[in-house]
Amino acid sequence: MTRVLVVDDDEDVVEVLSLSLSACRGWTVRTETSGSAALAACAAFAPHAVLLDVEMPVLDGPAVLARLRADPLTRELPVVFVTGAVEPGLAVRLRALGAAAVLPKPFDPLRIGDEVALALGW
Secondary structure: OOEEEEEOOOHHHHHHHHHHHHHHHOOEEEEEOOHHHHHHHHHHHOOOEEEEOOOOOOOOHHHHHHHHHHOOOOOOOOEEEEEOOOOOOHHHHHHHHOOOEEEEOOOOOOOHHHHHHHHHOO
């Protein structure tokens, strides 16, 4: 079964993504609300992919991605950013850091699983 880690400091977003991905795609979803918890969860949960917010306190999404890429065990782990940030060039910069895709917030809860699967070639 496909395991996906969802990381966002907004608990409402985490809940909607978790329900959507598990109900619409049948994926096993674990959620975290901080970057440091996400890194620990990657080791314990061994996800097939991570959905990650960009803007989080203390350890933001790009910093989490950098740490994942520095670790041989998670170097190839697909990371999809789901963000409400509208900064010009952000998607290009995130892809240059190693993101598999960048999806916008707000998102359609009934379609987000399909968008993630398409972005990852699943």
